[in-house]
Amino acid sequence: MIALLVKELLSHGFEAVSLPDGEREIDGVYIGDLLSWVMGRAQMDNAWITIMTNVNVIAVASLADTSCVILAEGVEMPEDIVQTALEKEVNILRSSKPIYETALQLAELIS
Amino acid sequence: MNYSKTLGLVSTGIKMKELSLNILDVAENSVKAGASLTQILLTEEGDVLTLEIVDDGCGMSEDVVRSVTDPFYTTRTTRKVGMGIPLLKLACEQTGGKLTITSVTQEENPAEHGTHVTATFNKNHIDFTPLGDVSSSILTLIQGHPDTDFLFRHQIDGRVVELDTRELREVLEDVPLNSYDVMRWIGGNLQEQYEELSDDGHSGEE
Numbered sequence: 001m002i003a004l005l006v007k008e009l010l011s012h013g014f015e016a017v018s019l020p021d022g023e024r025e026i027d028g029v030y031i032g033d034l035l036s037w038v039m040g041r042a043q044m045d046n047a048w049i050t051i052m053t054n055v056n057v058i059a060v061a062s063l064a065d066t067s068c069v070i071l072a073e074g075v076e077m078p079e080d081i082v083q084t085a086l087e088k089e090v091n092i093l094r095s096s097k098p099i100y101e102t103a104l105q106l107a108e109l110i111s
Numbered sequence: 112m113n114y115s116k117t118l119g120l121v122s123t124g125i126k127m128k129e130l131s132l133n134i135l136d137v138a139e140n141s142v143k144a145g146a147s148l149t150q151i152l153l154t155e156e157g158d159v160l161t162l163e164i165v166d167d168g169c170g171m172s173e174d175v176v177r178s179v180t181d182p183f184y185t186t187r188t189t190r191k192v193g194m195g196i197p198l199l200k201l202a203c204e205q206t207g208g209k210l211t212i213t214s215v216t217q218e219e220n221p222a223e224h225g226t227h228v229t230a231t232f233n234k235n236h237i238d239f240t241p242l243g244d245v246s247s248s249i250l251t252l253i254q255g256h257p258d259t260d261f262l263f264r265h266q267i268d269g270r271v272v273e274l275d276t277r278e279l280r281e282v283l284e285d286v287p288l289n290s291y292d293v294m295r296w297i298g299g300n301l302q303e304q305y306e307e308l309s310d311d312g313h314s315g316e317e
Binding site for chain 2: 034035036037039054055056058059060062063084088
């Protein structure tokens with residue numbers, strides 16, 4: 001099995017919002033918007049799909065050490081938070097698709 | 112709301128999706144700040160829930176107060192401090208409420224210092240996080256810190272549920288607050304108070 005790298009998502013319709021470390025591997029997916037919940041459950045190297053866009057997202061991604069955050073539904077992340085993500089080396093991608101479709105697409109790419 | 116689970120004292124693992132667990136997190140900060148008394152005050156009036164956590168700990172400088180709402184301040188210094196304040200801020204702002212923190216350091220006022228965290232919530236907002244089992248949070252705090260005092264007061268439209276460990280301590284003298292029987296009594300007492308509150312025809316539930 002060849003690992004899926006974060007940067008490879010760019011050729012599958014995902015858009016880079018912040019990509020300080022595109023070489024990270026994605027070995028699973030976690031989905032959730034309640035940050036306190038995600039914080040204790042997302043696994044290292046997961047791609048985390050959410051629609052939340054506040055600065056705590058960056059902190060949770062950093063604590064859980066996810067390989068990237070994927071903003072679904074094309075939600076916009078404020079520019080200052082994108083800056084924080086770059087500083088903290090948190091990868092963020094965006095998909096225009098809803099969460100379920102985004103997850104399906106990732107499932108296909110990972111398998 | 113179901114308060115009958117109150118005696119499930121032992122922390123039930125990570126289930127941080129209720130405000131009660133957020134309260135626990137922030138109150139732990141008070142204990143860490145060396146508070147001898149931590150007050151946990153919940154006031155429900157109409158659609159508004161106000162949560163206050165007031166301690167007489169060492170306090171924080173203005174700069175620190177400004178930075179505690181920044182998740183990276185806390186996660187950077189000691190990862191263990193956690194995201195208590197940032198998540199509380201998010202939870203209340205999501206409902207159109209707000210978070211304010213005032214603090215007086217020990218240097219500023221040796222006689223009267225400490226931190227006062229206030230979060231307001233609009234209970235009818237669709238993104239309001241349920242309060243959850245506050246009694247369990249209070250019990251967990253007492254269990255973990257039997258030598259510091261807690262005052263818990265939950266007012267719902269003028270009716271009150273209250274627990275003051277200073278009063279218990281006076282009665283119990285040398286019996287530790289976290290002994291099994293005392294914990295059981297506290298859990299039962301809180302449950303009783305909540306039951307009385309809802310028997311009065313007022314809803315003690317969200």
